[in-house]
Amino acid sequence: MGEQIAGEASPRLARVVRPADIAAALDDVGVPRPRPVLVLVGGAGGMDEATQQVLTRVLRDAVLPVVERHGAAVVDGGTDSGVMRMLGRARAERNGVFPLVGVAASGTVRVPGGPTIDDAAEPERHHSHLVLVPGEAWGDESPWLTDVADVIAGECASVTVVVNGGEITYADAKGSLDRGRPVVVLAGTGRTADAIADARAGRPADPRDAAIAASPLTRVVAVQDAAEVRATIDALLSQA
Template sequence: MDTDDRIARVDDVAELAAALDRLGVRRGRPVLALVGGAGGMSPAESERVRDLLRELLPALAARGAAVVDGGTDVGVMRVIGDLADGLPLVGVVAEGALGDTALEPHHVHVFVPGEAWGDESPWLAKAVSVLADGSPSVTLLVNGGDITYTDAAHSIEHGRPVVVLADTGRTADAIAAAAGGVSSDHRAVAIAGSGLTRVVTAEDFVAVVESALDPR
């Protein structure tokens, strides 16, 4: 594993714990996996997401929670980076896909093998489990494109609750529609049909995330 101050490179999932330790991110804490819109978010969608995530931050801070996401300086990752004053943020990045894409500067980053966006998805799901280390974790799905379906599927494979924030656009809304029985997208139907998935509104999502992150 090769590291510098804010980046750790890993080649095996067995190295994730040591990578997080070297980056100074305390394990054994509640963790929010944030998945969703990146470069495909419209300005209006981005502002709505910003307002919603701002509502969630006090609940995360009160629980000493960390956030794990894709770590680049676009979409929901940029929004949480802008908002999260002191909240631990961990970005999981497929190094070969990065190219000229900027890293979000408020995150520490774990670089994992992969040449295309989406290759990081199984690593991100595993990193959340390693960071939580027995503490509660939950995935919040906001907006999103094709890779967001993969992220949600990996969360479900790990037995992690997936909270889908409706009316934030694209993938989130497709899953919400599937939960209501009005979508034929097989990916949305599969995720909506999981017993771990819950579709929520802006009015109740903070309470649902809080409940998921509290000790059971």
């Protein structure tokens, strides 16, 4: 039933080559479904220490309690960097048992038996599962991340949370909106998230920011407002 990365605390590996393989691969490694899903996308590039501390607290004390209350799973990129590292460590601090499922292109993470690119990343060890999908470049995982979230959620509610982020984050957010998944943008975390927030506020914007900001499925919430972050995600995960 799947593979285990070496080490006592490490994610179970599932490998897929076609979207049609996802359901069986998730079942093989014991990802429970269907259940509500929170998708976390973005990064932490250029985020100062103070903002990282605020985000860490919001993830630990506002986002994850809602995930646990709804019996939800979380899907992200699964690598030991940026917001994925923050989320994995927050799960460990809370002794969380909810499924935390990373989705990564096989060539971008260092796992046994896999070729990697020069800037490949280590898997984040507090994730419960890591789904390896075809690809040798950062961003190849983007459509698969949406697919994995859909398969886990089934008919249950799901929501995507955008934190900071770069070019790939646009594809991740658009992929969620195209599937009808609400997107919550955490303003104040920098880069893509703030550009979308600026577009929502009516400031001059890149067409990609404007399109995401204009969607009726998009919510913009200040990261410093933990209560509003909690309430927004709770309401969206409560939808049938």
